[in-house]
Structure formats: structure tokens, C-alpha cells
Amino acid sequence: MPEEGPIQVPDNASPPYLRIVTTYREKIDAGELKPGDHLPSVRELAAGSEISHATAAKVISVLKAEGYVTTSTGATGGTVVAARAQTPADYVRTIQSTGKIYKQGQYARITSAALVPAPDVPAAALGVEPGDMIIQRARVTHNSDDVPLSASVSYLLGDLAESCPNLLVAERILNGTPGYVAERTGRTLGGTKEQVSAAAATAAQAAELSVPAGSPVLIGRNWIYDTEGGVIEYGESCSVPGRWLTYETRS
Numbered sequence: 001m002p003e004e005g006p007i008q009v010p011d012n013a014s015p016p017y018l019r020i021v022t023t024y025r026e027k028i029d030a031g032e033l034k035p036g037d038h039l040p041s042v043r044e045l046a047a048g049s050e051i052s053h054a055t056a057a058k059v060i061s062v063l064k065a066e067g068y069v070t071t072s073t074g075a076t077g078g079t080v081v082a083a084r085a086q087t088p089a090d091y092v093r094t095i096q097s098t099g100k101i102y103k104q105g106q107y108a109r110i111t112s113a114a115l116v117p118a119p120d121v122p123a124a125a126l127g128v129e130p131g132d133m134i135i136q137r138a139r140v141t142h143n144s145d146d147v148p149l150s151a152s153v154s155y156l157l158g159d160l161a162e163s164c165p166n167l168l169v170a171e172r173i174l175n176g177t178p179g180y181v182a183e184r185t186g187r188t189l190g191g192t193k194e195q196v197s198a199a200a201a202t203a204a205q206a207a208e209l210s211v212p213a214g215s216p217v218l219i220g221r222n223w224i225y226d227t228e229g230g231v232i233e234y235g236e237s238c239s240v241p242g243r244w245l246t247y248e249t250r251s
């Protein structure tokens with residue numbers, strides 16, 4: 001990957017390191033800089049942005065502490081963009097801002113889409129009885145190098161099958177299942193809730209993510225709501241090690 005050029009800091013930026021950090025955050029969040037892409041070295045950043053070596057080092061330190069980048073030494077070392085997991089809130093913001101659910105450099109393969117009897121936890125999340133027929137969509141998300149990043153399953157109310165027929169087709173939905181449901185039903189995307197925990201990969205999860213069984217993974221449960229508080233989608237996910245899960249709010 002070509003190295004990202006220096007960041008130019010407007011004259012009125014104060015403090016300069018924070019403006020540069022913010023610029024890199026936005027580039028990474030938008031997918032303009034993808035996992036594995038190199039950032040300038042401290043020396044290059046200092047020279048290109050006309051800041052001190054100490055300020056440039058602080059930029060890299062903050063981005064590393066926030067999980068946006070990693071650093072390594074050696075001939076191929078340096079500062080590179082880290083792999084980061086998206087939260088449900090990230091998905092909703094991406095849909096609202098771009099009309100798509102995945103950021104640049106990521107894509108999903110849908111492995112199944114069907115009506116199934118509701119397991120206990122998804123049933124409770126959707127407010128139906130266990131065994132009621134609900135929609136289940138399973139997928140594996142990859143990066144641009146076809147490396148699996150996460151495996152996830154979405155559950156939606158079975159009565160959406162009529163108004164949202166693509167939910168039962170094992171193909172990608174460009175604006176994501178929540179965006180598609182909102183578009184087809186007139187509901188508006190609202191809040192999200194997420195639960196996460198560390199776990200050891202089951203045999204099935206390990207096979208989907210191409211890691212050894214028993215590897216440490218991050219498992220999650222998430223709810224995506226409409227503005228009336230109804231659950232549009234309940235999901236469960238499993239992410240590979242080394243991916244930061246970031247929650248962030250800024251005024």
C-alpha cells in the first residue's frame with residue numbers, strides 16, 4: 001500500500017496534534033485508510049505537517065492508544081492502520097451517512113438466509129415465543145484481502161418476510177438488513193445496544209474465521225432499534241483476535 005501523505009494542519013487548529021489525530025480518525029472511520037495501510041513515520045509527519053517531533057510522536061501515541069493504529073519494528077515495520085470491529089452504532093451511522101452498511105475495504109458473504117424456529121435468546125430479544133418462525137441471516141465479513149474478520153447472525157421478525165422478501169435471499173443487501181427494513185417499512189433507524197464478552201472459539205466459529213478452535217475471540221450480542229423503541233434486528237457475532245471494538249461519542 002502507498003504510504004499516506006502528510007496531514008496539513010490549518011493555521012487556526014489548536015492544539016495541532018488533536019486536529020491531526022481527528023483527521024486520521026475520520027480517514028480510518030471512512031475507510032479511506034484501511035487495515036494494513038501505512039501512516040508516515042514520526043519524522044515524516046513532523047516534517048510534512050510542520051510540527052515538532054514531540055507533537056508528531058504524540059499523534060501516533062494517541063492513535064495507538066485508541067486502537068486506530070499499531071506499530072512494529074524491522075524492515076517492514078512502522079505505523080499501520082489496525083483492524084477494528086464495527087459496533088451496531090457504527091453500522092447505523094454508516095448506513096445513515098453512506099447508504100451502505102460496510103465501510104470501504106470490507107465485504108460480507110451471506111452463508112444462509114431462512115425462516116427458522118426462534119431460539120430462546122433471539123426470541124426474547126424480538127419479543128416472540130421460542131419456536132415461533134423468525135428470519136435468520138448468517139454472514140462472514142472479510143477484508144479486501146479475503147481474510148475473515150467476523151462471523152455474525154441476524155434475527156428479524158418472521159412477518160417481515162412478506163414486505164422485505166430479500167431477507168430470505170442469501171445475497172448481500174447493499175444498505176444492510178436494518179437499512180433495508182427501514183426503507184421497505186417506513187421505520188426510522190434509532191438507537192442500538194451491545195453486549196460483548198471474551199470467549200474461546202467453538203469448532204464452528206473457528207472454521208468460519210479460519211483460526212484454531214479454542215482461540216480467543218470477542219463475542220457480541222446487539223440490538224438495533226427504530227425511533228419508537230421497537231427492535232428492527234437482533235444479532236450475535238464473533239470477531240477474531242486483534243480487532244479493537246470502539247465506542248465513541250463526540251460533541
